[in-house]
Amino acid sequence: MTTTSPAAAARRPGSVAIRPATAADVPAVIAFWNPVIRDTTITFSPAEHTPEGLAELIATRQAGGRAFLVAEAAGEILGFASYDQFRKGLGYAHAMEHTIILAPAARGRGVGRVLMAAIEDHARAAGAHIMVAGVSAENAPGVAFHAAVGYVETGRIREAGRKFDRWLDLVLMQKTL
Numbered sequence: 488m489t490t491t492s493p494a495a496a497a498r499r500p501g502s503v504a505i506r507p508a509t510a511a512d513v514p515a516v517i518a519f520w521n522p523v524i525r526d527t528t529i530t531f532s533p534a535e536h537t538p539e540g541l542a543e544l545i546a547t548r549q550a551g552g553r554a555f556l557v558a559e560a561a562g563e564i565l566g567f568a569s570y571d572q573f574r575k576g577l578g579y580a581h582a583m584e585h586t587i588i589l590a591p592a593a594r595g596r597g598v599g600r601v602l603m604a605a606i607e608d609h610a611r612a613a614g615a616h617i618m619v620a621g622v623s624a625e626n627a628p629g630v631a632f633h634a635a636v637g638y639v640e641t642g643r644i645r646e647a648g649r650k651f652d653r654w655l656d657l658v659l660m661q662k663t664l
Contacts, residue, residue, distance in 0.1 A: 503598055505605040508555045508567060510542045515564035516557070517541060519590040528625045528655055529588075531648030544569075553583075554609040558598050565593035568606040573619050581616035603636050611664040618664055623648075624656035638662045 508516070521535040536544075545555045548569055555569040566589035573582040585606055589599055607618055620638055622629045630640075638660035646654035 503558045503560045503565065503601055505556050505558055505601060507549060508545045508557045508569075510545070512557050512564055512567075513538050513541050513545070516567055516588075519564075519566075520588050523588055528623050528650055529629065531623065531650050531655060531657075533650060552613055554606055556602060556605055556609070558589075558593065558602050563590075563592075565590050565596075565598050566602055568602040570606055570610055570615075570618065573617075581614060582619060583610045583615045583617070584619040584621060585610075599632055600636060607662070607664055615664055618662050620658075620660040620662075622658045622660060624658050630658055630660070633660045636662075 517536050517538065520541075523529050524532055524535050548555045548571060551571070553569070553571050555567065557567045558565040566587065568585060568587040570583045570585040573579050573584040585603075587599060587602055587606070589602075593599075610618055618638075620629075620633045622633060624630075624643065634640075639662070640658060641661050642659045644657045644659065647657035648655040
C-alpha cells in the first residue's frame with residue numbers, strides 16, 4: 488500500500504492520511520493501545536505490547552502480505568488497523584480477521600471508517616473473500632461501528648474470554664469483501 492497523496496488525504500475526515508506502519512510509529516501506537524488492553528474489555532488479552540513485540544508484529548504482517556496501517560493527521564498517529572488470516576490452514580486462506588484501535592482523540596471523527604475501508608481494500612486486493620471481526624460483547628460501540636460499516640453478526644460465543652475475574656462473550660461479525 489502506498490502513502491496517501493495530499494489530495495486524497497484532503498478528502499478524508501480531518502485530512503487523515505492512511506499509510507503502512509513503520510517502526511517509528513510503535514511508541515505512538517503503544518501509547519493508545521496498551522491502555523485499551525490494560526483498562527478495558529475491548530480486548531480479552533491482558534498482555535500489553537512491548538516496543539520490540541509490536542515492531543515484530545508490524546514487520547511480520549507486512550512481510551506476509553498483510554497490512555498494518557496507521558491513520559495520521561498533522562504528524563499524530565490517530566489509530567491503526569491490521570489483519571491476518573482468521574484461522575490457520577489452507578481452507579481459511581481467504582478469510583481474514585482484523586483489529587482496529589483508535590486513539591481517544593480520534594473517536595467519532597470518521598477515522599475508523601477510513602481505516603476500515605483501507606484495510607478492507609488491501610485485503611480484497613490480496614485475495615480475501617471475507618473479513619471477520621471478533622468484538623467483545625461489552626464493547627457496544629465496537630459492535631455498532633462494525634454494523635454501520637456493513638458487518639453482520641454471525642454468532643456469539645458465550646464466555647469465550649476471561650478478564651478482570653469475569654467471563655466475557657465474543658460477538659463474531661463478518662463482511663463479504
